[in-house]
Amino acid sequence: MSVSGNLMDFLDEPFPDVGTYEDFHTIDWLREKSRDTDRHRKITSKSKESVWEFIKGLLDAWSGWVVMLLIGLLAGTLAGVIDLAVDWMTDLKEGICLSAFWYSHEQCCWTSTETTFEDRDKCPLWQKWSELLVNQSEGASAYILNYLLYILWALLFAFLAVSLVRVFAPYACGSGIPEIKTILSGFIIRGYLGKWTLLIKTVTLVLVVSSGLSLGKEGPLVHVACCCGNFFSSLFSKYSKNEGKRREVLSAAAAAGVSVAFGAPIGGVLFSLEEVSYYFPLKTLWRSFFAALVAAFTLRSINPFGNSRLVLFYVEDVETLIKETDYNGFPVVVSRDSERLIGFAQRRELILAIKNARQRQEGIVSNSIMYFTEEPPELPANSPQPLKLRRVLNLSPFTVTDHTPMETVVDIFRKLGLRQCLVTRSGRLLGIITKKDVLRHMAQMANQDPESIMFN
Incomplete structure (x- = not known):
């Protein structure tokens, strides 16, 4: 082969294994860029030969947006399912809904008309384990039984999560963000974003969060979204045969993961741009916005929190x-x-x-x-x-909790110029405190220590 020969002729090998990388190796960014340029040149030249080739060229050009749409839909759906499952399994440690066992505590009591404000967390359809097993809701024996079953459920969830990860998908452990940053920088880790990892990660994420361990689902959702991106990119030869182009998809998938984790599409794109991605061209920026928005709207349409x-x-x-x-x-x-x-x-x-x-x-x-x-x-x-x-x-109205010191409430009214502020407990409305209430309190506490007064 002469030195003046076309470099693309050398790269265009007929053997299927040529151009791939071994596990735990680094990709050649210049080579991947050259291969994509050559592929695009061939598609452009063939598009002038027939109408069918022109249509294939259009499909190739739009394949990136199609992949972003699919990633957003699947990532948002999985995030919604995870939220619903976590809500149900967390309440399962305390009791069960008699009318429909797949309902969480709040869902079970939505339609109940027998609740009062004082006992708004209780309804006949929802029974604690002590009520279901020994027909007792109060007393020391009921408390001990509920406590033991709560611990047993938590241990069972944690044990199942550890067993599934250890046996079926060791790569599903951890948040996954450091490894994803490594992959996006050009490192090859086979199986880390595979379909089996996606399945086990989704199931064990529900189990771990429901068990009550000090672990969140925000970081793992980025890993889940990147697994979705790797799956859909493998369906299109434009991305499956080019590791550099695949990482453009994974960068957008990371943005979609942050979007569904925090409900912030713009924050997800900025996270992918500033913290995760090594290669982030301008077109990937707009596609990341699109994937993050689709994921956020999908999660919102599922409405896991009601x-x-x-x-x-x-x-x-x-x-x-x-x-x-x-x-x-x-x-x-x-x-x-x-x-x-x-x-x-x-x-x-x-x-x-x-x-x-x-x-x-x-x-x-x-x-x-x-x-x-x-x-x-x-x-x-x-x-x-x-x-x-x-x-x-x-x-997003201004709110305080029932445990907020009155001194802090007075300071909020004074600095923000509020006329009223809502009082909540765990997201539930308790009442409203107005400017007149604050002025009345200041007059009454003129000769007392405000720090010792809690809003109750």
Whole structure:
């Protein structure tokens, strides 16, 4: 072979194993870039020969976006399933739902009408293990039995997780982020992003988090998303035969993993750009945004935490509430049973929204259903036009817990100029503290130590 020969002719070998890398070796970035350039040149030249070759060229150009779409869909779906499974198995250590054993504690009590505010965590459909086994809910024996079963369930989950990882997929241990950074820098670790690792990692992640160990699912979700990216990239020759192009997909998959872990698509892209990726071209940046957004929207549509199960109101109910009270706003919760806080709606914005809807939207009447969800509720065919008020809902109102010192509450009101602040406990609404309450407290505590006073 002459020195002036084309380098691509040398690289274009007919043997299938030529151009691959051994395990625990480093890829040649320049070689992978040259091979991709040659492949693109051949596709461009063939696209002028026939219509079919032109269509194949278009499919090759769009394959990157297709892979990003598939990664986002699968990563978001797995994250939603993991959240639902963790919620159920965590509550399984305490009891079980009699009507449907696959329901968590909160899901089991959603439809119950026999709960009170004081005992809002109790409902007849949910029974602790002591109630189910020995028909006792109070007393020392019931407490000891519940405690022992809680420990046994936690040990069982942890043992199953360790056994599955040790026997079937040793690469599934750990968060996976250091190894993914190594892989994205060009190192080859065969099997670390395989299908078997994806399956075991997903199952054991649920078991480990449910067992109560001091481990989170944020880091492992990045590993899970990268396994999804490796799986889909193997379906397209553009990425399966080029390790450099494969790492572009894995960089975007890492962004999707952070997106579903924290609900922050932009943060996921920045994490992949700044912390993980070694090679991050501009086109990968936009594809990473796309994959992260698809993953976040998929997770949101699954709605593992039930944030869309908001109480429905009639227009006349809200108008009556506004007319009979002089409150500046109203907190919105998931349901009457769960009392989980969703947001806060200002009085003025509710009045303007209802007024504009009556003037501009046809079919809005007093018995129209009002909802604060993204999607409209399922209503009978003869129901009037529903009114969506999601846009007037403040999804991140200022909140304090019932254990927040009153000195801190006063400081928050003074520095932020708040008129009211919501009081919560574990995400559940307890009440509202207003500016007048703070001023009244300051007057009463003028001769006392504020640090010794807790808000109760």
